[in-house]
Amino acid sequence: MNTAIMIASPSPQWLGTWAQGLEDRLITTASSLDRLYEELVRRQPEVLLLDLALPGMGTPMEIAPLLRRHAGMRIVALGTDGDDHRELALFRIGVRGCCRDDIAPSQLAQIVAAVMRGELWIRRTLTPRLLDELGARLREESEGRREAVARLQELTRREREIADLVGNGESNKEIARRLDITERTVKAHLTEIFRKLRIGDRLKLALLITEAPMC
Incomplete structure (x- = not known):
């Protein structure tokens, strides 16, 4: 069965471009926040390709409730433009991948396949920092359990x-x-x-x- 994918962007150009490399998938598009909410409930996609330029979905704080409401859905954020702090914040809340909005459609298909395998699509320079944060968090949680x-x-x-x-x-x-x-x-x-x-x-x-x- 093909992977159900949703693409959310206010740009008709990006909606069309990103869909090019995903022709064999079940694709739904949303160009507004209201439409996104409606289609998420109706379609329950496995992967959401989310344009951070979509009004109301541009920050980790705005995206986090979406992840809580749709547990199990994998989000790939597009339009991060190499901002380290922004990307790390997105990974902290549970986003599975980050990339530029001008990514080649063929590479976008690779990203979807990777996150569906349970992998993160993350720049190599960010991996050590994310691992350091995860290790520190696990140590804190372990210490808290020992104290309890x-x-x-x-x-x-x-x-x-x-x-x-x-x-x-x-x-x-x-x-x-x-x-x-x-x-x-x-x-x-x-x-x-x-x-x-x-x-x-x-x-x-x-x-x-x-x-x-x-x-």
């Missing part, structure tokens, strides 16, 4: 009991029944558990308990 695991020792016996049951996937109602307490009491304990561990929800608590089961 250490804070498990601050829980009372009842709090740890409830935390372990959350780790087993039990609901507040099930926990209340098992411990012979009210759901309101379970919620109060969870509020205190989240405060002590400095986490915000039961999913993070369940993951933490899985990493550090009670001895």
Whole structure:
């Protein structure tokens, strides 16, 4: 089955040029922000070739909500013109590729194939910087998990009991029944558990308990 691709640009010239190298693909075009939103819902493309000159889609802050709403869609941003800071910001939010708008149509087809394989289309000079940022982020997250695991020792016996049951996937109602307490009491304990561990929800608590089961 051919890859479903959408091309979004306010320029008829770029819409036509970029489509030239993608003749064997299922292509939809959008020349405005409203049209883009409509077609994304209707077509659910696998790849979006996004012209950063499209009003309302020129910055990482504007593009990020689009990625959240259409998880799994791969975006290639065109028109970056070699701006290091802009491209790095786009990769940070989840864009899969960046290139100039005057790229050859045949090369654009190569980019689509690459991002569909799970690769990033990124300039070689930016790769070390992006890897350094990723490494630093992973180290921070790992340190945060270690600190949270250490804070498990601050829980009372009842709090740890409830935390372990959350780790087993039990609901507040099930926990209340098992411990012979009210759901309101379970919620109060969870509020205190989240405060002590400095986490915000039961999913993070369940993951933490899985990493550090009670001895």
